[in-house]
Amino acid sequence: MKSRFILAVFVLSLLAIIAVACAPAATPTPTPVPAKPTEAKPTPTQAKEMAPTPTPKEEKPAAAAPEEKRLKIIMVQHALCAWDSFWCTVEQGAKDAAAAMNVDLTILGPDKFDLEKTAALIDQAVAANPDGLAVTVTDPKLFKDPIMRALDAGIPVVGYNAGSGPEKDGIPYLTYIGQDEYQGGYQGGKRLIAAGAKKGVCINHQVGHAGLDARCNGFIDAFKEAGLEAEVLAITNDPAESQTIIDDYYTAHPDVDAFLTLGPNGANPFYAFVEARGLKPGDILHGTFDLSPEIEAHIKDGLTLFGIDQQPYLQGFGSVMWLTLVKRYGIMPALPVTPTGPGFVTKENVGVKPQPDKPLKLMFVQHALCAWDSFWCVVEKGIDVAAKQLNVDYTVLGPDKFDLEKTAALIDQAVAAKPDGLAVTVTDPKLFKDPIMRAIEAGIPVVGYNAGSGPEKDGIPYLTYIGMDEYQGGYQGGKRMIAAGAKKGVCINHQVGHAGLDARCNGFIDAFKEAGLEAEVLAITNDPAESQTIIDDYYTAHPDVNAFLTLGPNGANPFYAFMEARGLKAGDVIHGTFDLSPEIVAHVEDGTTLFAIDQQPFLQGYLSVVTLTLLQRQNISPALPVTPTGPGFVDKSNIALVKALAGTYR
Amino acid sequence: MGAPRTKEKNLWDLFITSPVAGPLATMIVIWVVFSLFVPHFASMRSVSGIINAATLTGMVTIGVTMLMISGEFDLSVGSLVAIGAYGFAFGTVFWHSPLLGIVLGLFIPAILGAINGLIFVGTGIPSFIVTLGTLYIYRGAVWLLSGGQLIQTLERPLVYQIFNGRLDVVNNLIPGANFRTSLLWLLGMTALFQYILTRTAYGNHVFAVGGNPLGALAQGVNVRRVKVINFIISGTLAGLTGILLFSQYRSVRVATGAGMELSAIAAAVVGGTLLTGGAGSIWGALLGALLISTLRTGVILMNIPFIPADNFEAVVGVTIIGAVILNNWLRSRG
Known part of the structure; x- marks a missing residue:
């Protein structure tokens, strides 16, 4: 028996020697990385397959970094800050992004509301042959031909603020950057339910208006999904009439405890009803779209749970950012609609003034590092490029080999450093829940990136998951x-x-x-x-x-x-x-x-920095629980760029 | 039966006592039925498809069958296929040396096969358990070897054409055919190991240690040596399978070959090899691999409405059991 045991020990050590001897000879970086980037729980055999890491790589000649190339971007919109103050915020976002991203920006608009004139301005922009064009798709029929001329000239085009996405508008531009109305109602409904709503009503001041109807549909769907009831109540343009309609409805349906109004037009008679009826904050739940001084006051006193903002700053910022990403790296927006809202304004962040120059220190905790897994070099490149552009400090923490326990400990280490924002790969939601909760309780904004399924499925209330939507x-x-x-x-x-x-x-x-x-x-x-x-x-x-x-x-x-x-x-x-x-x-x-x-790993790092920075400096919150970085389509139009940047940006 | 003994009767006796009787009979029945009732089945395209699909599993099955006849299992072959493919890929893609590729692709799996055998004879743990363990260990070694990376090349050097190129000499003669050189390697290895098994002293030893180990020991057969050699054969053929795989698909990844060990055992058993050892044949095993491949093709081509395309493997499973029942019935009559 003893000799057998010795033989067994010998054999096993031989096995170990062979394994060790083979590994370094074979690849420069032996990496037992079960890190399938898009899935929460990786299993070793499938893990790395989703990482687009073509080997063997060809040596590429060193070239100037794509960020150094100055781009020319033109925005054409149906109104201007000069005569409509709403647009000042949009333009500020665009200007800030252009300054950060080394872009020459031109904003064109008519000197009064004039769609014919706006359409002509699109053609004027195309004639200047810019690297990218952003357009408010205010009238898809009228704007279709000029936008098609831009696309035919090979100019990347995004829509912003007004539009319904390339499919509904019937114009194949890249994406529409604006409010997702349905999601506004849906996410709003979910928040009311989480606050204890049992039965809901959507107070619609203009039934038949597609955008407002979509808000109500989302709200009702959220209640249906939770096994609860909700319906639409139509009000009029007469506030006195509207107040009475709401009052009568409440008398007939005393079990309704959640009210959604679709803007100041609904919120105003609603507040009159609350006052006349003697209701106090806590008696009923109220959420609304948009902000007004009245709404902000009621968010502060607790009567109104939230105001849903379309975040116009992000419409301008996002237009410049996306066109830059498309032109420089061939990175494509994942969805036909890239939502800038719903952005929820609550008691915690109401009335916060923008601090565009606030110095920030962000921390990233990820389950793998560029040092031993080349997939992550691209993610880290995205972090680095965004941090330099937005002038924020950052630190990336990761274990020196795949080790989830160690990664969880690194989250706690990051929390102890009290950063202004924390991004975490939610590789194991169960294991990471406690350390992430400690960060959230310490008041640190947290986003997930690369690995995770969103705050709801992961059961951790972080802000959003930035990764592939399978x-x-x-x-x-x-x-x-x-x-x-x-x-x-x-x-x-x-x-x-x-x-x-x-x-x-x-x-x-x-x-x-x-x-x-x-x-x-x-x-x-x-x-x-x-x-x-x-x-x-x-x-x-x-x-x-x-x-x-x-x-x-x-x-x-x-x-x-x-x-x-x-x-x-x-x-x-x-x-x-x-x-x-x-x-x-x-x-x-x-x-x-x-x-x-x-899945565009560069974007996972890049958007994590942008999201946390805009939150801290501009009070802008991510619109959806999942912020998709993919699907990013690589086709004949961008394959050359993707191939040239493979391994660093792609 | 009382019928007079005729020459045909002798041939029948010979047939029914042969280990390939079961699989061959099943094969003939299924081919006749499928040809009559399954649309598109009786075509050179589906024939060459069936054969191509069986080449990789078939090659692994040869070694697994040798081992099973000697009474042992090798569950690590699927992992060894990946190691063989990576070894061959490193040699041919990174170092541009076909010779180095072949050496790495065959020798590393051979050594790992020897380690299977040595752990088995050294510890006395059943080979099923030993190789179940090394299945995971070797798959782990694939991670180490590859760094988790896919290796893929777009080049088509001559060495790939030799191992698994298009067999256009034959394809040009028969319209619709799509045979590959891997078929020649499979037939060659089948003939070689069938010869070793039935015409050499070593082959006798293989049957003896599987059927009656104590008797074999008494006859002076070195039971341990025979088994270790069979583990090496099994590992080496898994490596060769990896070489054939990479030669055609020019692509290997960490999961390559996972599950092949069970397909190989299934093919061996359908082909008349006893799980308890001591009986079986290489031709039978090859037929077993082809039979499973035929069933899969038949089921897909039949396009049965209530069996969706992601669930036809279940039908193959049912039929594997049916084939073994038929084998046993024939064997009991023989």
Whole structure:
């Protein structure tokens, strides 16, 4: 027995020696990193696959940093600060962003409200051939032709303040930067429910107005989801009449305890009703859209829980920021609508004055570091670029190997340093909950980035999660394929049961269903030969399927083998995929693959700095529980830029 | 049955007592049924698809079958496929040396196979447990080797064409065919190991240590040596599988080959190898791998409305059990 034991010890040590001897010889940085960046709980075998880290890398010639290139951006809006004070805040945001980001900014607008004139100004802007153009899409029909001329000239275009997104407006600009009305009502409803609401009413002063109706729909959906009731109450332009309508309604429905008003027009008669009825703060719950001196006073005295702001500063700031990101790094806004609101103004932050020069010290705690995992170099680059632009100090903390306990301890270390803002990868919500709660209780604003599922799913009330939205990746991908002519789709899933991958397929299938088309999931395996045949057989059995979505290089690789074996050429079928690999990059270039979806790690670092800085300096809070950095679409339009910046910015 | 003994009857006897009888009979029945009833099944495209899908599993199955006949399991082969593929990738992609790639791709898995064997004979722990442990250890080694990174190349050097290129000599003769050189490697290795198993003294020892270890020991067979050699064979063939895989797909990642160990055991068992050791054949195992591949293709092509495309593996599972029941029935009659 003793000799056997010695033999066993010998064998195990030999094994260890081999493992150690092989590792450094093979790669310069041996990294046992189970850090799948978008998923909360990584399992070792799937972890790193989502990280777009093509190897081997080619050496790239050193070039000037993209930030050093001065850009020229033009904004065209239907009104100006000179004659409408609302726009001063928008313009201030745009100017601040331009100064920080090395941009020459020109703001054009008519000298009185005149849409024809505004449309002409768009053409004037296009003639100046800027690096980016932001437009208020006030009248999509009238503005369509001039905006199309900008797009045809290869100028990136975003909409801001007025518009409904590229789809509803019927103009393929990049994204609409403005208030998400539905989310305003929905998030507002959730806040009222969290405060104890049992039955709600949405007081609508203009039923039939699409934006206001969307607010009420969101509010009612939030109540329905919680198993509660809510409905719409129409009021008029006569405040006395409106006050009586609300009063009578309350008499008829004494169990209603939550009231949402859609602006000062509703809040004003509501406050008159409260006063006449002798109601006190705490008797009922009230939330409203917009701010007025009256509303601010009632937020302070506790009668009104919140005022929802569309955050005009962010509309200007975001327009310049997004156009800069698109032009310099090929980074794309994740969604057709990039919401600047709902921004909630509550007792905690009401009346806070902007402090644009406030010195800030931010801290980042992440479960991995650039030093031993190259994926994180891109995230850290994003932090660094944003911090330099906005002139804030920052510190990045991370363990020297993958160690969640250590990471949790680093959060506490960061809290002890009393930073002005803290960003954390919520890799393990259970383990990280206590240290993050200690930060929140100490009054430090916290955002999650790269790993997490948002404050609600993670069960930790941090501000927002800045990372990939997997469902939207599949959904937006599906829509692009349908626009390209897809008739029937299949989502090729290499790991059915993996929550993140399943969400991608669900989004894809929903996009097809919405268009009245069919799509389903095809499961493949870890054996590429088997997978290739499965795809081939599936295509034989379903020759009408012409759209294939793969969820990463693991699916794309056997898919390309299938195409080659089958003799299919670019254009025979429509292919889209997640992530980038050398093979995928080559196929995007040759047109076989319509798009590759990137989670844009640079943006995860960059937006964390921007979000915390704007919160501290401009009192601007993130609009949604999840601030998506992806899907970032890489297609023929930006593949060259993405390829050139791979490894540093992409 | 009382029928007169004829030459046909002798052939039948020969057939039914052969270990490939079960899988071959099942194969013929399924092919006939599928050809008649499944649209698009009877085509060169689906034939070559079935074969291509079975090449990687088939290659792993050869080594696993040798081991199972000698009474042992190797669950670490899936991880060894990834190690072989990474070794070959390092050699060919980073150092541009096909020779170094082949050496790394074969030798590292061979050494790790030997370690499986040595832990097994050194500790006496059942091989199922030993290799269940090394399945995870070796997958961990893949992490270390690769740094978690995908290796992918777009180059197509000659060495890839040799191991797993298009077999256009054949493909050009038969319309719709899509065979690859990996098929030749698979047939070659099958013939080689079938020969070793049935025509050499070593082959006899393999059957003996699996069927009756005490008897084999009494006959002077070095039971431990035979088993360790079989572990090395199993590891080396897993490495070769990794080389074939990388040669066609030019891509390897940390999860590559995960689950292949169970496909290989399934193929071996469907192919008539006994889980208890002492019986089986390499041809049978190859048939087993092809049979599973055929079923998968058939089920997908059948396009059964109530079986969605992400759930056909369950049907394959049901049929694996059916095939083994048939094997056992034939064996009891033989």
